[in-house]
Amino acid sequence: MSVENHFQFAKSESHDDIILLEASMRDFTFCKHAHEEFSFGITLAGRQDFFSLGTHHKSHAGNVMAINPGDAHDGHVGTSDTLRYKMLYVHPDTLAPMLQQAGIHNAADFRIKETVQDNPVMQQHILRLFKLVEDPATTSIAYYSALYEFAVLLAKQEEGIEQGAIYRRRDSALERAREYLHAHLSQELSLDDLSAEVHMSKFHFLRRFKEYFGMTPHQYWLNYRINRAKDALEAGTPLADIVFDYGFNDLSHFNRRFKPAYGKTPYQFQRDFLQGR
Known part of the structure; x- marks a missing residue:
């Protein structure tokens, strides 16, 4: 791997519901793949280009990326600048009970509509969770409170969207x-x-x-x-x-x-x- 491509994964021993990724890329290309978790990320510098479910996306510095479990996607650097980003991976089994408490019916099938967003509030929530997971002194109540507040934000974001836009009909x-x-x-x-x-x-x-x-x-x-x-x-x-x-x-x-x-x-x-x- 090029010295300019760096991927660091981590999670907390005491609060292991979330996996963290901190990455920088110059010439790496992800193959088409899908995670079983929700993926929430922030592009810190450069631009990340990727296809997800047949649509091309560009995430610029400051943008939030949100990819649903099972959504196939790839990824590569979109400009000549180094791409830097952070990602949180949260399993739906962890998020669904909190989404349900936040007012989302059928939370197990919840899907985020916007893949790339200019959303400073969501960015702050993601960075807060990142810091809490990284800090070994984080208490359980602080961790789960922040995760619940994030679920509330996701629920509010989807208010007013028709159910068919959130849930994929099962075959x-x-x-x-x-x-x-x-x-x-x-x-x-x-x-x-x-x-x-x-x-x-x-x-x-x-x-x-x-x-x-x-x-x-x-x-x-x-x-x-x-x-x-x-x-x-x-x-x-x-x-x-x-x-x-x-x-x-x-x-x-x-x-x-x-x-x-x-x-x-x-x-x-x-x-x-x-x-x-």
Whole structure:
């Protein structure tokens, strides 16, 4: 990796609901991938360009980025200047109960409408959460109070938007295909296998799946394995076990797949979380 590309992941041992990323980029490009968490970020310097669900976005210095769980996206530097940004990753299981208390019905399916925003208030909330997670002296009441206030801000932002604009209509056949992929995590599946599972022709299934998830079935399946491997890395599972458990051919294959999604090799990513334990 270029010395000008830097990605530092962290989370608090006592308040581990949020993962932090502080990054700077000059020549790195993220592959198409999707997180299982809500991603909230601030572009500090430069410009970040990315596609998400077929739309091109440009996040300038001072902009807030908000990406929903499961939304496929990529990312690269948009100008000749160094890109610097911070991101918070918050799992929907953490955010949903607070959103519900803040007045969002069906909070488990909540989705943010605006991907890039000029929103100083949201920026302040993100920076506040970043500092609270970084500070080992942060109390539980301060942490969860700030997270709840952030949920209230998100709920207020969506007031007046029709429900259909916030929630994606679920497709039971494609959700069943997703569950089938999850159940066969370490196996090579064919397009014929998947399309037969949901009783569609394979090319009709391929088109429907990509429209729904923003990725082909193979991209989704690889992304899911990488996300499960990421969880294992955070937990301190040995690399050799992760390679075997999640269906990678060898460590080199795991490295090649993981780094374009997270900016670091699996070893480097795991080292971030194990330091200081």
